[in-house]
Amino acid sequence: APLTDTVPPQVVPGADPLARQLCFAWGPAEVLVCETLFGRAGGFRSRCLSHSPCASRFRGKGRAGAAARSLTGSVAATADGGPSSSRVFVVRRDQDIYIQTLRKLFNESHGIFMGLQRSEEELAGKSRKAQLVQVSKNYRSVIRACMEDMHQAAVSTQDPALQGQYSTQVSILSAMELIWNLCEILFVEAATAGPLLLRLLDWVRLHVCDVDSMVREVLSSESPSKHKLFWNVVDVFVLQGRMDEARHLLSKEATANPTSMNMYRILDDLMKKMPVPSLCNTQTLTELELKWQHWHEECQRYLQDGTFASNPHMESICKILLGDEDAILEKKELMTTWYHFLVTRLLYSHPTVKPVELRFYAQSSMDLFLSGESSPEPLDMILMAAFEFEMHQVIKECSIVLSNWWFVAHLTDLLDHCKLLQSHNLYFGSNMREFLLLEYASGLFSHHSLWQLGVDYFDYCPEYGRVYLELHIERIPLSTEQKALKVLRICEQRQMHEQVRSICKIMAMKALRNNRLGSALSWSIRAKDAAFATLISDRFLKDYCERGCFSDLDLIDNLGPSMLLSDRLTFLGKYREFHRLYGEKRFPEAARLLLTLMTAHIAPSSFWMTLLTDALPLLEQKEVIFSAEQTYELMRCLEDLTAGNPDKQKFQDDDVETTKVEMLRLALARNLARVIVKEGTVEGS
Numbered sequence: 001a002p003l004t005d006t007v008p009p010q011v012v013p014g015a016d017p018l019a020r021q022l023c024f025a026w027g028p029a030e031v032l033v034c035e036t037l038f039g040r041a042g043g044f045r046s047r048c049l050s051h052s053p054c055a056s057r058f059r060g061k062g063r064a065g066a067a068a069r070s071l072t073g074s075v076a077a078t079a080d081g082g083p084s085s086s087r088v089f090v091v092r093r094d095q096d097i098y099i100q101t102l103r104k105l106f107n108e109s110h111g112i113f114m115g116l117q118r119s120e121e122e123l124a125g126k127s128r129k130a131q132l133v134q135v136s137k138n139y140r141s142v143i144r145a146c147m148e149d150m151h152q153a154a155v156s157t158q159d160p161a162l163q164g165q166y167s168t169q170v171s172i173l174s175a176m177e178l179i180w181n182l183c184e185i186l187f188v189e190a191a192t193a194g195p196l197l198l199r200l201l202d203w204v205r206l207h208v209c210d211v212d213s214m215v216r217e218v219l220s221s222e223s224p225s226k227h228k229l230f231w232n233v234v235d236v237f238v239l240q241g242r243m244d245e246a247r248h249l250l251s252k253e254a255t256a257n258p259t260s261m262n263m264y265r266i267l268d269d270l271m272k273k274m275p276v277p278s279l280c281n282t283q284t285l286t287e288l289e290l291k292w293q294h295w296h297e298e299c300q301r302y303l304q305d306g307t308f309a310s311n312p313h314m315e316s317i318c319k320i321l322l323g324d325e326d327a328i329l330e331k332k333e334l335m336t337t338w339y340h341f342l343v344t345r346l347l348y349s350h351p352t353v354k355p356v357e358l359r360f361y362a363q364s365s366m367d368l369f370l371s372g373e374s375s376p377e378p379l380d381m382i383l384m385a386a387f388e389f390e391m392h393q394v395i396k397e398c399s400i401v402l403s404n405w406w407f408v409a410h411l412t413d414l415l416d417h418c419k420l421l422q423s424h425n426l427y428f429g430s431n432m433r434e435f436l437l438l439e440y441a442s443g444l445f446s447h448h449s450l451w452q453l454g455v456d457y458f459d460y461c462p463e464y465g466r467v468y469l470e471l472h473i474e475r476i477p478l479s480t481e482q483k484a485l486k487v488l489r490i491c492e493q494r495q496m497h498e499q500v501r502s503i504c505k506i507m508a509m510k511a512l513r514n515n516r517l518g519s520a521l522s523w524s525i526r527a528k529d530a531a532f533a534t535l536i537s538d539r540f541l542k543d544y545c546e547r548g549c550f551s552d553l554d555l556i557d558n559l560g561p562s563m564l565l566s567d568r569l570t571f572l573g574k575y576r577e578f579h580r581l582y583g584e585k586r587f588p589e590a591a592r593l594l595l596t597l598m599t600a601h602i603a604p605s606s607f608w609m610t611l612l613t614d615a616l617p618l619l620e621q622k623e624v625i626f627s628a629e630q631t632y633e634l635m636r637c638l639e640d641l642t643a644g645n646p647d648k649q650k651f652q653d654d655d656v657e658t659t660k661v662e663m664l665r666l667a668l669a670r671n672l673a674r675v676i677v678k679e680g681t682v683e684g685s
Contacts, residue, residue, distance in 0.1 A: 096404040097447045099169065101153055105146040106444070109410060110453045112138045116417060117460050129189070132418055136184040139410060140177055147173035175379050176407050178207045182386050183394065183411060186355065188418055193285055193354045194277035197346055201241045204343045208336060211236045224249065225256040231313045236334050238317055239344045243271045246317075263314050266307055270299055270321060277351060285352050292351055296322065323349035329368065338369035339383055355389070362387035391420060395432065409440035409457075434461045438468055445472040455490055466494075473499055478506055481519070488526075501527045508532055517543070518555045521569075525559075530566040537568040541575075541607055550576060567602040575603075578614070591618050591625045598637045608641045609657070612664055619667040628675045635668050 023033070096102055116135050147170055154166035185191055185199040211233070218227045230249070237246035247268050254264035275291040283291075299321050302308070308315035319327035328335075328344055335341050342365035346353050353361065362384055366376065376384070378401045385393035399408050415421050416433040430438070437457050444454035454472070458465040473491065478484040484507050491499040504527030511520035517539055524532040544550055563573035574597055581590035597603050598611055615634060618625045626634065642661060 096406070097443055097450055101150050101166070101169070102146060103450075104149065105142060105406065106450055106453060108142045108145075109139060109406070110456065112142065113410060113413065114456055116414070132414065133184065133189050135417075136180070136188045136414060139414070140180055140184070143173055143177045143180065147177065172403065174207070176402065178379075179382055179386065179394070179398065180407070180411060181206065182383060183391075183415075186358075186386055186389065187391060187415060187420060191355070193352050194288065195279050196355060197277055197343075197351055197353060198279060200343045201347065204340050205240050205242070208240070208340050211334065218249075223256065225253040232334060234313070235317070235320075235331050238271075238320055239328070239331055239335060239340070241276075241344075241347050243274060247271055260311055260314070263308055263311055266302060267314050267317065270295070270302070270318070273298075274321070275351070289352055320344075321348055325349075325368065332369065335369075338366040338380065341365050341369045342387075359388040391415060392432070395436075399436075405436060405440035405443055409436040412436050430461075430463050434463055434465070437461050438464060442468065442472065445476070448477075451476060452486075459494075469494070470496060470499060474502060478503065478510075481507065501529065503527075505529060505532065508536070512536065512539070517551060522555060525562045525565060525569075528565065530569075534566045534568040537566070537572040538604065540572055541604070545607075545610060550579075568604070571597060571602045571604075575611075582614075582617075587618055587621060587623075587625050591615075591630065594618070595626075595630050595633055599633060605641075608637065609660065612638055612641070613660060616664065616667055619671045624671065624674050624678055626671055626675070628672060628679060631668055631672045631675060635672075638664055638668070 097106065112135060119131060119135075150166050150169045150173060154163050154170060157163050157166065181203050185196070185203060189199070191199045214229055215233050215236070218224050218229050218233045221227045224230055230253070234246050234249050237243070237249065250264055250268060254261050273295055275288055275295055277288060299318060303315070303318050303322065308318050316327055316330070320331075323345065325345065328341065328348075332341070335344065339362075342362055345365055346361060350357075350361065366380065366384065370376065378397065382394055382397045382401070385397060395408050395412055398411070399405075402408070412421065412433045413436075416431075421432060438461055441454035441457035441461075444457070445451040451472070455469060458469040458472075461468070473487060473496070476483075476487055478487065484503060488500060488503050491503065504523045508520045508523035508527060508529070511517075511523060512535075517536060521533065521536045521540070524536055540550065559569070559573045563570045574593060578590050578593045578597070581587075581593060594611060594615055598608070603611060612634065615626075638661065
């Protein structure tokens with residue numbers, strides 16, 4: 001369908017009307033752009049092959065890195081009637097929701113989100129904190145599972161383009177998990193001095209995994225200590241604080257090289273005795289600092305005595321244990337990132353670092369590690385903002401860099417439940433949590449099935465969620481009756497009466513166009529639309545006149561109180577009831593009902609002759625059905641029909657109608673005579 005069928009296309013303001021230029025049309029979640037030519041008379045000559053289902057204001061995100069895919073098709077565009085060609089670009093606001101492998105991320109995180117909203121708010125203190133930490137871990141597990149699926153897809157595909165897309169998504173998901181994990185440690189769990197370092201060590205070990213393949217290669221060799229990467233692996237274990245694994249490898253070196261046995265024992269003893277914080281708070285920070293100071297002095301003494309002078313590798317390890325920044329930076333290639341350097345530096349220099357001190361160590365570590373050779377990447381700036389406890393800056397930077405709203409919406413919601421964003425309201429009336437949830441849910445509504453998740457997100461936006469839901473739900477294409485019922489149920493549960501009526505009217509009109517009168521009547525009743533119910537009732541009556549029978553008898557037989565919606569619908573239901581009584585040979589009841597339909601004036605005037613004709617079989621029954629009074633009423637109705645008809649002359653000229661009238665008059669006169677005789681006989685006896 002051409003764009004001009006729904007919303008007039010627009011061109012870039014100020015452009016030359018005679019030259020080729022861009023034409024665009026807005027949609028609810030996408031915008032169409034195409035090249036076009038205007039003829040010399042200024043007439044629009046371009047036609048797009050496809051367009052968004054309905055016209056509405058397109059709300060852009062205003063962020064770099066937003067994924068947008070262009071779909072192309074031919075466009076007829078001419079200046080003088082000759083053929084030309086161009087391309088149609090469909091620019092979507094949330095391309096990520098169309099990636100099949102990310103469906104798990106959206107679906108499973110929705111369940112976590114709903115569980116968090118419904119959780120008992122009365123939980124306080126440690127129990128509430130533990131609950132929020134568990135929610136955060138659940139989100140991270142979904143990210144990791146999705147990342148593993150994406151990695152598997154990248155490995156299994158043979159298409160280089162797809163492989164590149166999957167690899168890019170793996171990198172993005174990995175960065176998302178890295179940032180989320182750090183925010184969990186610093187904001188959600190709010191780890192204190194001591195446990196903070198242990199959490200950061202776990203963070204580095206989990207996310208800096210480039211060395212795993214190197215470790216496997218060394219350990220699987222016949223003689224690990226002779227492997228060229230042996231000392232690199234030992235250094236990595238030391239840099240990550242994995243002392244037991246480092247000592248295990250060093251024992252292989254001691255076995256293979258007996259001359260270094262003494263040095264090994266001393267270094268092994270130092271690594272074994274290294275004081276580390278405890279998660280169980282079994283020792284105070286003061287006790288830890290004292291133990292660490294004594295251990296540090298012992299390491300210093302061995303280094304100064306030249307104990308490890310004959311083995312540069314062990315000497316380098318001892319320097320690392322002492323927190324020598326130059327020695328640690330020499331292993332720059334093994335650490336790969338400045339935040340790995342930061343955690344290693346804290347482990348061996350400031351194990352009791354406090355959260356408020358992190359910003360200073362983080363900044364200096366990044367400066368030392370990059371040393372002016374390269375500029376910080378966007379990921380570096382996000383992590384730095386987290387170390388500086390600038391939560392709003394983290395959210396802002398992630399909104400700019402990441403390709404969808406999923407991450408910032410769910411992270412902000414979690415931080416809001418942690419009572420960390422209560423004081424931050426946006427200038428246009430909503431808070432940050434609600435704004436981001438609204439954006440994320442709006443993106444979901446552009447997908448043919450994920451829109452159902454968006455409904456729940458809107459439900460938990462107290463200020464604008466209802467308004468957004470009303471606007472978006474009206475734009476859902478009602479492609480099938482099943483989908484319409486699903487949308488209708490959502491609206492009914494939320495008392496969205498206007499939307500309920502709108503959906504029912506749309507479906508009723510669709511059914512009517514397809515000549516499905518029963519379905520159309522059912523939808524119009526559900527919409528409580530009296531005018532439309534009257535229209536469909538007229539169609540039922542028209543079909544009856546043409547075919548001599550009713551369709552959709554089950555529906556008409558079970559209208560119940562719904563028939564009171566309109567007079568015509570009432571007539572339809574009662575007229576069908578007359579036929580049912582007649583079929584059951586309950587003639588007196590059928591006669592009374594037929595007369596009531598005539599005298600109540602709820603039947604359309606065009607149907608009166610049909611009603612009177614229906615009385616003929618009852619008038620001709622052996623048993624008298626109509627009383628004298630009822631017969632007089634039928635006579636009056638017949639005279640009203642013939643005398644009050646505006647097309648009286650045409651009515652008289654119609655031989656069929658004239659014959660019907662004569663037959664009715666004869667039958668009525670005959671019935672009246674029989675009634676008078678019968679009633680006179682009864683009175684005489």
